[in-house]
Amino acid sequence: MVTKKYLAVVLALVGAGVILLLLSVDWEARAVKKQLRALAREMTWSPGENELEFALRVRHVQEKISPSCQVDIPSYNVSQTVLQKDIPAYLSIARSYYRNLSVDLKDLKIESIQVPRAHAVATAYVKATDAYDKKNDHALALEFNLQKIEKKWLVTDAKEMQVLEK
């Protein structure tokens, strides 16, 4: 009888803990982080990538970008408004310029979130090799603005932060 009583108390405590844990999780922040990490993964390619994989990757990138996205990354000479419909062309150019590229997001933090808008910062560790085998690796401090459209967080701005000002 005593054992049952203790078991019930322990179960109640564990249940309360789980509920508290679930309530304390910021699900929107997690969704934003997940979306950005997935976008970074899709911005990774190697020379062995076939056309089908490329087409799939293009579609996945399109799904994570707003219809009009402002991209300012001076380290890679990118500063323009990218339209969702133009992403296949941009990625195709990037793929022909860089033989392989990988993006790894570190220190990803949500600075502010007020549905439907979110602001995040991260350090992107970009490793790139161009068509002439020249390496162009950079660690970039990036900030992202995202907007929630039809239950999906889409990137509206991606901007390089100036850590060192020349």
Next chain:
Amino acid sequence: MTDTAVKNFFFPKITKRYLLRVGIVAVTAFIIFKFVFIPFRIQGESMAPTYVTGSFNFCFALRYIFSKPMPPDVVLVRMAGQEVMLLKRVVATEGRSVEFKEGRLFVDGKQINEPYVSGKSDWNVPLTVVKPGHVYVVGDNRSMPAKGHAFGQTSLNRIAGTPLW
């Protein structure tokens, strides 16, 4: 050491006291290595030959609690967080002018002797005045082209600490 002592060392009795000790050691280690001595591995050649790629060090995060970085301190510059940081040398503080002429560093118009720099440099960087609350940082490896080298002024808020050795 007796056999019992060796056995007790490797296979201790799990008592309340033992668990408490393990807990205290774990929490202390977490605090020390997360906030005081942050371990890092150097990647890149911008601080060669002083610091070479692949070497291991600790960032002493409490170094600038009561003081500000001064030349020629080596500092770690925070990017979005502390997982990836830039390792650079402070060459000028706020209000000072910095200029590179034919690879030589001039601060307030005076040429600075830099024994830590080796190799020829042809850098030419126009005069810049360091803004209030900022320091000017640059790597020791000036033999690489200035275009491919990350340097310039950064906010004091971005200084995470200094390497331990």
